[in-house]
Amino acid sequence: MAGGVGIVLANANELPDKTPEEVLAALQNSDVDGFSGTVTQTADLGLPNSGTGSGAASLSSGEHKLGVMYSAEGNQARVSQQGDVKETSYVRDGEKLFKWDSQAGESFEYTLAGEAADTSIMPFAGWWPGAAADKAVASAKSAELSLGDPVNIAGYDAYTLIMTPTEDSTLAEKVEIAVEGESGMPIATNVYAKGGSEPVFSMAYDELNMTTPGPENFQAPEAAKAKDKGTLGVDGDEAALIGSGFTSIGTMETTEEEIKEYFVEEGLSGDAVQAWIDEAEQVEGGKILESTLVNAYLTDDGKLYVGSVTPETLVEAANGGTTP
Incomplete structure (x- = not known):
């Protein structure tokens, strides 16, 4: 599995033999109680340059560091990005989602319903490290599956699942997903566009702890003063x-x-x-x-x-x- 900018991947220890289909099934059925960690994410999607350096769309170019936490109990999640001039965080606590902008000193509150509440850990999907892998898995029926060399990321051995789209009209050449050997959790993803030899999108955990964070980690900054966004x-x-x-x-x-x-x-x-x-x-x-x-x-x-x-x-x- 190739590394993106700033991401170093090492060979894994021996993992049990599995077919590509078995690794995909492990990814689809991944069930993790909780975790915390830091992520390096890089992208070169050809969108306009970032202005403030922080925000969901700014992740479309350059290298970014994200801090993430997740607890299945109560459906809680937190992801934060430190930009050049501000920090932006999203905090999910059950059916509530808070966005915090340190530069503006503002907090916004959303109520989640329907698909946003049921099918996504973080409704602003581009912010969540597993979002690209989730999208690829949802498209698995229109891809050829294969396995690359196993890797070790943040101390966890992982299979490398390679998904190659079969449709000619897509812009995606292939997607590589590092699937953690025991939990099935995606811990790195590379996305390649047609005609390119390097990933146009890449994410990998630098640090990962599979211990569930306590509820105190999902308190939204300035939640009491948050503006209701519906x-x-x-x-x-x-x-x-x-x-x-x-x-x-x-x-x-x-x-x-x-x-x-x-x-x-x-x-x-x-x-x-x-x-x-x-x-x-x-x-x-x-x-x-x-x-x-x-x-x-x-x-x-x-x-x-x-x-x-x-x-x-x-x-x-x-x-x-x-x-x-």
């Missing part, structure tokens, strides 16, 4: 999905201004985001916002189509076609 995951509040696997496409209604506001709020430079939008390729019926691993098609009537697929596939889906 409910996440209510019916009609989520993007619809076209297709499945690596070529699935999410759709939602939005505008250029709302796209810019989201990226700026989550850590990117406003000028850089505006330039990215202004330089987008104009096609019939809208424009294409491109990156290394994900493309988006914003129609003139305010519909956004997003997926790890070619621009042509997005336009076809918008015109009533289906993904492969």
Whole structure:
């Protein structure tokens, strides 16, 4: 398993022989009571440069250090990113989610419902170290499986599961997941884009402790003063999905201004985001916002189509076609 920038992976001790399908099953059925650790995450997704250095969208470029904690009891999780000028943290406590921005000195509270409450440890999925592995596993039926050399990460031996998409229209070349030998937990992930020899996204634990953190670790900063941001995951509040696997496409209604506001709020430079939008390729019926691993098609009537697929596939889906 190749290492991303700043990530050093060593050979593992001998692990019991398993088939790729058995390793995938262990990953799918992973059941961990709790853990804490630090993660190095690197990315080069071709999105605009980060402005503040902290925020979900800022993770799309450069190297970042994350601190994470999880407790299955009470469904509690915490992830924090230290940027150049501020720290941003998300804290989940059951059906409540808090976001803390140290620079602004603000805390926001969300109530989780539906899919956001049931299927994700951290609803802002890009923040959670296992999110990329979870997405790949959900696409396993449209991939060929194989095993790479075993590795040792943060003191834990792991199998290297390699998933190679079978659909030609996806931008993903392959995904490598280090699956911890006993628990089945993903402890490192590399994602490769077509045409590249290095991962465009990489995460690995630098330190990992499988002991469940105490409840005092999931107290949100300034929770009593948090601004209520409403409910996440209510019916009609989520993007619809076209297709499945690596070529699935999410759709939602939005505008250029709302796209810019989201990226700026989550850590990117406003000028850089505006330039990215202004330089987008104009096609019939809208424009294409491109990156290394994900493309988006914003129609003139305010519909956004997003997926790890070619621009042509997005336009076809918008015109009533289906993904492969």
